[in-house]
Amino acid sequence: MVELVPSLLRQELTSLAxxxxxxxxxxxxxxxxxxxxxNCLYNAEGSAKVTWGGTIIYAGVKFEMRTPWPDRPTQGxxxxxxxxxxxxxxxxxxxxxxxxxxxLGRVVDRGIRESGCIDMDALCIIPGEKVLGIxxxxxxxxxxxxxxxxxxxxxxxxxxxxxxxxxxxxxGEDYPLAVSMTPTMCSFTRVGGRYVLDANxxxxxxxxxxxxxxxGDEGHLHSLQKGLKGTFTPAEFDEILGVAQxxxxxxxxLVNSKEE
Amino acid sequence: MGGYGDVQLxxxxxxxxDGRKVDEMREVKVEAGVLPAADGSAxxxxxxxxxxxxxxxxxEAHPRKIQRQDRxxxxxxxxxxxxxxxxxxxxxxxxxxxxxxxxxxxxxxxVVLVERYPRSKIRVEIEILAAExxxxxVGITAAAVALADAGIPMRDLIVGVASGKIEDTVxxxxxxxxxxxxxxxxxxxxxxxxxxxxxxQMDGDLSVEEYNTCMEYNMKAAKEIHELMxxxxxxxxxxxxxxxx
Numbered sequence: 069m070v071e072l073v074p075s076l077l078r079q080e081l082t083s084l085a086x087x088x089x090x091x092x093x094x095x096x097x098x099x100x101x102x103x104x105x106x107n108c109l110y111n112a113e114g115s116a117k118v119t120w121g122g123t124i125i126y127a128g129v130k131f132e133m134r135t136p137w138p139d140r141p142t143q144g145x146x147x148x149x150x151x152x153x154x155x156x157x158x159x160x161x162x163x164x165x166x167x168x169x170x171x172l173g174r175v176v177d178r179g180i181r182e183s184g185c186i187d188m189d190a191l192c193i194i195p196g197e198k199v200l201g202i203x204x205x206x207x208x209x210x211x212x213x214x215x216x217x218x219x220x221x222x223x224x225x226x227x228x229x230x231x232x233x234x235x236x237x238x239x240g241e242d243y244p245l246a247v248s249m250t251p252t253m254c255s256f257t258r259v260g261g262r263y264v265l266d267a268n269x270x271x272x273x274x275x276x277x278x279x280x281x282x283x284g285d286e287g288h289l290h291s292l293q294k295g296l297k298g299t300f301t302p303a304e305f306d307e308i309l310g311v312a313q314x315x316x317x318x319x320x321x322l323v324n325s326k327e328e
Numbered sequence: 329m330g331g332y333g334d335v336q337l338x339x340x341x342x343x344x345x346d347g348r349k350v351d352e353m354r355e356v357k358v359e360a361g362v363l364p365a366a367d368g369s370a371x372x373x374x375x376x377x378x379x380x381x382x383x384x385x386x387x388e389a390h391p392r393k394i395q396r397q398d399r400x401x402x403x404x405x406x407x408x409x410x411x412x413x414x415x416x417x418x419x420x421x422x423x424x425x426x427x428x429x430x431x432x433x434x435x436x437x438x439v440v441l442v443e444r445y446p447r448s449k450i451r452v453e454i455e456i457l458a459a460e461x462x463x464x465x466v467g468i469t470a471a472a473v474a475l476a477d478a479g480i481p482m483r484d485l486i487v488g489v490a491s492g493k494i495e496d497t498v499x500x501x502x503x504x505x506x507x508x509x510x511x512x513x514x515x516x517x518x519x520x521x522x523x524x525x526x527x528x529q530m531d532g533d534l535s536v537e538e539y540n541t542c543m544e545y546n547m548k549a550a551k552e553i554h555e556l557m558x559x560x561x562x563x564x565x566x567x568x569x570x571x572x573x
Binding site for chain 1: 362363364365366367369376378380382384387405407409410411412413414415416419420451453455457458459460
């Protein structure tokens with residue numbers, strides 16, 4: 069993308085912000101429409117498709133039987149990774165995992181891990197010998213902005229509908245994975261000088277830093293991340309945290325509504 | 329072909345394990361224009377296989393060494409998502425996906441009017457989200473629809489189909505068990521209008537008669553899938569431009 073485009077776009081976004089407007093007509097704290105589909109992938113033990121405006125991601129859960137880490141002989145493991153492959157948009161190129169995709173995977177991973185929604189001890193089959201490893205893979209197919217929130221939503225939805233393939237591992241009958249919480253993420257991007265919820269592709273291109281907030285069931289904070297160049301004030305954070313409290317609860321409700 | 333005839337794949341009534349007749353295809357669904365970020369895209373479900381394809385371009389070809397003075401190059405990436413198979417696949421390219429990407433690109437170059445876009449590149453990204461035997465064919469079908477959706481001129485669509493042999497019987501469109509325990513697999517990319525073949529691979533053991541039957545089945549299946557592809561593109565055209573298909 070030519071540098072000229074972001075600088076012209078930046079001017080446009082700034083003049084819109086002065087009128088408290090957004091480039092696609094949304095309100096400052098208004099999200100695009102979200103569609104969540106679960107159990108949509110054959111072969112994945114848990115899966116979700118998220119259509120978030122024009123952004124589309126899939127998340128799939130797989131299990132593996134592995135030997136535990138020596139210092140944690142009774143604990144299973146959880147790993148969440150995201151792939152930003154060239155399919156996701158014109159700006160993505162083939163090659164080893166980019167810093168962007170690593171950040172994405174790790175921020176989503178932390179939100180789920182730190183909420184404590186998975187009891188790692190419950191994943192132990194034989195202490196010191198066999199534990200279950202959970203792998204959540206996120207595949208971004210179309211990036212039209214705010215892939216972080218879409219990926220976090222897909223990951224927890226796939227996890228909450230996952231079935232442990234116990235029969236395949238010869239450890240009894242298949243059973244649903246116990247997930248005790250629904251952590252969800254809300255991201256804010258500085259556009260035209262002020263924060264907005266759920267930035268689209270143009271707002272990301274012509275905007276500044278972003279803040280990702282992952283909240284659990286009680287509204288507790290489980291993962292925070294500031295990305296890109298820029299600073300914010302404590303007062304600004306208080307304001308977006310208030311918005312996140314409300315929005316994350318709505319997203320958790322959406323995920324929970326997909327479970328029978 | 330891993331099997332040696334020790335797994336029963338045909339029932340006593342002559343039907344296959346999933347109830348299909350020998351010349352019956354799995355159910356196929358096609359949608360065009362499914363990815364907003366792409367210039368053209370397609371989603372194909374073939375049995376339990378799911379492939380999504382995005383097309384970007386024509387665009388500047390870089391690095392420059394891949395440029396061709398007289399035509400566009402088609403840059404195909406066939407990739408299986410980590411969760412697409414029963415055992416998780418480590419992300420990244422492997423020998424299998426590189427080979428499939430290469431022969432798929434060559435097949436697509438045979439139908440796309442590449443000489444219209446000298447020194448440029450057309451990116452074709454095939455992502456397999458769920459795999460149940462025959463993903464390379466599903467990928468080719470998806471790529472053809474995505475290229476058409478991107479408005480890239482082609483002399484024909486191209487349809488991925490496969491036949492094979494199980495228990496000494498030729499069957500159309502192998503499923504996973506048939507692929508694992510069968511005796512032969514013959515995937516093809518067929519130009520449905522002319523009946524030409526732009527993609528061909530085969531492994532296993534086939535007599536000439538068996539090959540001929542496979543070919544007959546593949547041609548028949550290609551015509552059926554072609555109709556679904558055209559329908560999907562017409563629906564997409566109406567959605568984008570209004571009016572009637």
